[in-house]
Amino acid sequence: MASLSTLYSSSPSLKQSTVKPFTSPPTTRGDSFSFPHTSKPTTHLPLTLSASRSHTSHSDAASAAAKKELIKDPDALWKRYLDWLYQQKDIGLYLDVSRVGFTDEFVVDMEERFKGAFKAMEELEKGSIANPDEGRMVGHYWLRNSSLAPRPGLKTLIENTLDSICSFADDIVSGKIKPPSSPAGRFTQILSVGIGGSALGPQFVAEALAPDNPPLKIRFIDNTDPAGIDHQIAQLGPELASTLVIVISKSGGTPETRNGLLEVQKAFRDAGLNFAKQGVAITQENSLLDNTARIEGWLARFPMYDWVGGRTSVMSAVGLLPAALQGIDIREMLAGAAIMDEATRTTSLKNNPAALLAMCWYWASDGVGSKDMVILPYKDSLLLFSRYLQQLVMESLGKEFDLDGNTVNQALTVYGNKGSTDQHAYIQQLREGVHNFFATFIEVLRDRPPGHDWDLEPGVTCGDYLFGMLQGTRSALYANGRESISVTIEEVTPRSVGALIALYERAVGLYASLVNINAYHQPGVEAGKKAAAEVLALQKRVLSVLNEASCKDPVEPLTLDEIADRCHAPEEIEMIYKIIAHMSANDRVLIAEGSCGSPRSVKVFLGECNVDDMYA
Ligand SMILES: O=P(O)(O)OC[C@H]1O[C@](O)(CO)[C@@H](O)[C@@H]1O
Numbered sequence: 303m304a305s306l307s308t309l310y311s312s313s314p315s316l317k318q319s320t321v322k323p324f325t326s327p328p329t330t331r332g333d334s335f336s337f338p339h340t341s342k343p344t345t346h347l348p349l350t351l352s353a354s355r356s357h358t359s360h361s362d363a364a365s366a367a368a369k370k371e372l373i374k375d376p377d378a379l380w381k382r383y384l385d386w387l388y389q390q391k392d393i394g395l396y397l398d399v400s401r402v403g404f405t406d407e408f409v410v411d412m413e414e415r416f417k418g419a420f421k422a423m424e425e426l427e428k429g430s431i432a433n434p435d436e437g438r439m440v441g442h443y444w445l446r447n448s449s450l451a452p453r454p455g456l457k458t459l460i461e462n463t464l465d466s467i468c469s470f471a472d473d474i475v476s477g478k479i480k481p482p483s484s485p486a487g488r489f490t491q492i493l494s495v496g497i498g499g500s501a502l503g504p505q506f507v508a509e510a511l512a513p514d515n516p517p518l519k520i521r522f523i524d525n526t527d528p529a530g531i532d533h534q535i536a537q538l539g540p541e542l543a544s545t546l547v548i549v550i551s552k553s554g555g556t557p558e559t560r561n562g563l564l565e566v567q568k569a570f571r572d573a574g575l576n577f578a579k580q581g582v583a584i585t586q587e588n589s590l591l592d593n594t595a596r597i598e599g600w601l602a603r604f605p606m607y608d609w610v611g612g613r614t615s616v617m618s619a620v621g622l623l624p625a626a627l628q629g630i631d632i633r634e635m636l637a638g639a640a641i642m643d644e645a646t647r648t649t650s651l652k653n654n655p656a657a658l659l660a661m662c663w664y665w666a667s668d669g670v671g672s673k674d675m676v677i678l679p680y681k682d683s684l685l686l687f688s689r690y691l692q693q694l695v696m697e698s699l700g701k702e703f704d705l706d707g708n709t710v711n712q713a714l715t716v717y718g719n720k721g722s723t724d725q726h727a728y729i730q731q732l733r734e735g736v737h738n739f740f741a742t743f744i745e746v747l748r749d750r751p752p753g754h755d756w757d758l759e760p761g762v763t764c765g766d767y768l769f770g771m772l773q774g775t776r777s778a779l780y781a782n783g784r785e786s787i788s789v790t791i792e793e794v795t796p797r798s799v800g801a802l803i804a805l806y807e808r809a810v811g812l813y814a815s816l817v818n819i820n821a822y823h824q825p826g827v828e829a830g831k832k833a834a835a836e837v838l839a840l841q842k843r844v845l846s847v848l849n850e851a852s853c854k855d856p857v858e859p860l861t862l863d864e865i866a867d868r869c870h871a872p873e874e875i876e877m878i879y880k881i882i883a884h885m886s887a888n889d890r891v892l893i894a895e896g897s898c899g900s901p902r903s904v905k906v907f908l909g910e911c912n913v914d915d916m917y918a
Pocket residue numbers: 497498499500550551552553554555556559612613697824827
């Protein structure tokens with residue numbers, strides 16, 4: 303039986319790719335999950351802001367009471383609104399922080415503290431090792447302005463890749479590149495296989511921007527849930543023959559993605575289709591996935607870069623290729639992000655929307671994540687923004703240690719779906735329950751395309767209701783001492799979506815500097831991955847022990863204690879029980895007698911004896 307990491311694909315062939323965008327010079331390293339520790343940068347700030355806003359301030363009753371004193375006087379509130387309203391004209395984006403109760407003294411303190419955060423960001427954009435644990439540069443800002451890339455080779459790589467994406471997408475959409483055996487004569491569907499940052503960006507962009515009738519429709523496999531995978535493949539039906547499968551994995555070694563690929567390849571084999579002619583890989587050069595795609599001669603391969611993190615990869619091939627295939631104007635998305643990048647480079651706190659967001663997060667959560675961030679887009683197409691931000695924010699800011707090695711357990715929890723839908727779900731608690739959050743309203747001024755509106759009652763449209771629900775909820779929360787930020791865009795367009803993504807990317811980076819953490823690594827994820835691999839290794843040992851006992855004559859059914867002893871893992875008896883319960887629920891060769899509700903009564907043997915012990 304192949305181990306989890308030894309194979310990416312089960313049916314290698316030696317055909318060559320017809321499109322090879324990997325023609326530019328290689329970057330730095332291939333796939334890996336662990337990196338040598340390198341020295342830490344010196345640009346980071348001390349932990350505490352001031353006595354009143356220190357890491358212990360959220361437990362300070364006086365400070366908590368002061369925070370409840372939000373301005374109530376309408377004139378003063380209007381003045382505060384005017385004073386703090388930020389507008390980005392080229393995007394048509396507004397940021398209103400007037401309903402966050404920060405004080406003038408706090409802003410003065412923050413201005414001082416932001417000097418270091420701006421400096422760190424400037425160094426990052428110039429190519430510093432901003433991810434010290436992994437020894438990596440952090441270059442997602444270069445993707446939308448390649449002239450910022452610190453080396454000419456990187457600039458060329460970014461530009462060449464973008465050109466390859468556009469021309470490959472054009473060739474697929476126009477039918478110049480065809481699936482080998484589809485009656486449709488052209489690709490009609492995309493099946494995207496990836497997880498985390500290799501899925502969330504493409505999912506958000508598709509939901510936000512794909513036209514009603516895209517040239518290719520997209521579906522996602524973003525888990526190792528067999529039923530979920532079967533569902534996606536079943537939904538494709540005969541259109542599997544005209545499906546472009548895009549396998550996305552920066553590392554090229556993520557088990558869920560590998561499993562998704564193997565399942566899809568099996569579906570292709572079962573349908574008599576040649577997967578390689580319909581497969582595209584987006585991954586780092588020389589990763590397991592890249593090598594698999596190269597050896598098997600997949601249709602195309604596009605690069606992921608060492609210096610782009612998964613959660614900030616939506617403007618690399620990861621997000622751009624699927625978007626272009628759906629007819630989304632990716633150059634406009636990049637332009638919107640570039641405009642926002644420029645706008646968020648200013649070191650004037652009041653004129654920098656990302657810094658304003660970071661400042662509000664710090665105020666609202668005491669710089670320690672003491673309050674959750676509830677994201678409420680009042681627009682169905684932005685539904686997945688909160689899910690996208692969950693990874694961007696929580697994988698970046700949820701850290702045990704700061705850059706100096708102190709234990710800080712930093713966090714900023716993100717959740718939310720959309721308004722006004724959530725008003726009928728959990729807004730009740732937000733208004734009246736425990737005060738452990740601040741809200742962010744995402745407002746879209748344009749209700750629907752011009753020419754489609756009508757009054758569903760005199761003087762009032764359907765969109766007016768949505769507007770009223772947003773404004774009403776904002777007011778009702780504020781009246782009960784609940785703070786909120788409002789981000790307003792005029793329309794949901796590639797440009798405004800690109801800008802929104804760039805705004806939050808920058809805010810996360812700045813906030814991480816304020817609290818002195820590395821926003822660009824994710825060491826905590828490894829523990830779960832390692833534990834999962836150990837469970838699967840234990841399962842193989844259990845099967846081997848059972849196989850040996852089942853080959854005896856007569857067959858020797860084993861109790862859980864006996865299995866645990868023979869596995870030399872008595873401390874794992876509970877896990878062994880769970881392994882057996884899972885396998886016996888899934889038509890495996892294993893037979894468990896007794897009652898699942900009383901584990902001690904269970905006796906297990908295999909339905910077949912394998913003399914070669916395939917599990918050993
Ligand atoms: O693109 P990859 O390497 O398959 O990783 C997927 C996701 O897994 C993580 O590494 C966490 O496990 C994320 O940071 C990443 O976006």
